[in-house]
Amino acid sequence: MNNRTDLIRPITEPALITLLLLSVPFIASYYTDEVLWSAGDYLLAGILLFGTGLTYKLVTNHSSGTAYKVAFGFALLSGLFLIWANLAVGIIGSEDNYFNLIYFGIPLVGIIGAFTVRFSAVGLAKTMITLSILLVMVTVIAIISGMYRVTGSSIIEVLGVNSLFIFLFSISALLFRYAAQQEATSSENES
Secondary structure (H helix, E strand, O other): OOHHHHHHHHHHHHHHHHHHHHHHHHHHOOOOOOOOOOHHHHHHHHHHHHHHHHHHHHHHOOOOOHHHHHHHHHHHHHHHHHHHHHHHOOOOOOOOOHHHHHHHHHHHHHHHHHHHOOOOHHHHHHHHHHHHHHHHHHHHHHHHOOHHHHHOOOHHHHHHHHHHHHHHHHHHHHHHHHHHHHHHHHHHHHO
8 A cells, every 4th residue: 555545544534524514504595594604604614624534543543442432532522612612602691792702721721732642532531520610610710700600691501501511521531531442441351
């Protein structure tokens, strides 16, 4: 196999899936006035979707464990969902609220954590717990600072949306923990 094929193969599938997903709002825009995406919207969505897919392919390519692949996919989708929701409507108030900039730091901490632990299942479980704790802290700060009043949100909305993301990252942590146990059991059986 030559180097060109080695480079193209992991890119092809995420690129095709990205194009397929982006075709949905493109086609919908011809049938409804509710979908009004600009070229910048398509570009940003394409970067996020392709980047997520390519990351999944590159990281899980050498992993034989299904549990790890599921855990990593769930973590990536949770991070993508957090970014997408924050860009689309904002987590607290509208997407224009400066407080929402904090939420972009959560996936950034996850990326730094993943590289720090070298994508190990045990390390990623701890990273996902860290993200959940950070989200709890952001929620507390938003409530204590009265941010929900400034943006017209209610405490229930702030708690509900943040709880959803805390739950998603906590589930990711449990999935990685399970993947780590599977890896440990597999290595014990081999020796």
